[in-house]
Amino acid sequence: MIPTSPANLTKFVTYLLMLACAISATYWLMRLVQIPGTPNQPSNGISKGLTLYSNQDATAGYALFGSKPLVTENIYLRGVVATSKNPDGSLDGFAIFEIDGKPTNAISVGETIGKGLSLQSIGDESAILLYQGQRLSFKLNKATKDKSDKTSSSNKK
Numbered sequence: 083m084i085p086t087s088p089a090n091l092t093k094f095v096t097y098l099l100m101l102a103c104a105i106s107a108t109y110w111l112m113r114l115v116q117i118p119g120t121p122n123q124p125s126n127g128i129s130k131g132l133t134l135y136s137n138q139d140a141t142a143g144y145a146l147f148g149s150k151p152l153v154t155e156n157i158y159l160r161g162v163v164a165t166s167k168n169p170d171g172s173l174d175g176f177a178i179f180e181i182d183g184k185p186t187n188a189i190s191v192g193e194t195i196g197k198g199l200s201l202q203s204i205g206d207e208s209a210i211l212l213y214q215g216q217r218l219s220f221k222l223n224k225a226t227k228d229k230s231d232k233t234s235s236s237n238k239k
Contacts (some may be wrong), residue, residue, distance in 0.1 A: 156182045159209050159220035163188070177201055177209040179220075 085091045161178040168174055176188040179195070186195060194200045195211075202212045207222040 154218055157211075157218075157220065159222050160185065162204050162207060162209060162222060164204060164206070173204050173206075175204055177204050179209075 085094050158180040159177065160180050162175065163177075164173040164175040166174045174191055176190050178188055179186045181195070189195060189201045191201050191204060198213060199218075200212045202210045202217065204210075209220050211218045211220065
């Protein structure tokens with residue numbers, strides 16, 4: 083629908099240029115008044131992002147998304163099997179846990195369990211799980227499998 087007369091053509095070009103100016107002005111205005119602004123680069127070069135606001139702690143937000151925080155008192159180390167020793171001195175192998183009364187399968191070092199727990203390392207009679215950046219240390223309970231003795235089966239670092 084390009085106009086054929088010179089007067090209509092000049093009107094069409096004028097309106098087209100006005101539209102381009104309005105779009106350009108809107109774009110640059112949005113770029114200048116951008117909220118939130120880009121965070122300043124720290125001196126060490128590592129940018130950890132920007133927190134806009136926080137109105138509650140992380141544990142209170144679990145109910146909003148239908149999940150519960152991890153209860154370490156319900157996790158017991160039931161067995162450790164070291165298969166080899168790495169050149170750096172760490173052991174490679176498997177661990178067996180009991181979570182909420184249900185035994186897990188043999189979990190190898192580096193493997194993840196269903197609740198977001200990852201087996202970070204094992205020792206002769208211990209294992210370290212990683213959960214949301216926290217290291218949870220568990221010791222093998224050599225006594226009976228009595229669940230009332232929680233002090234020797236789980237220690238949180």
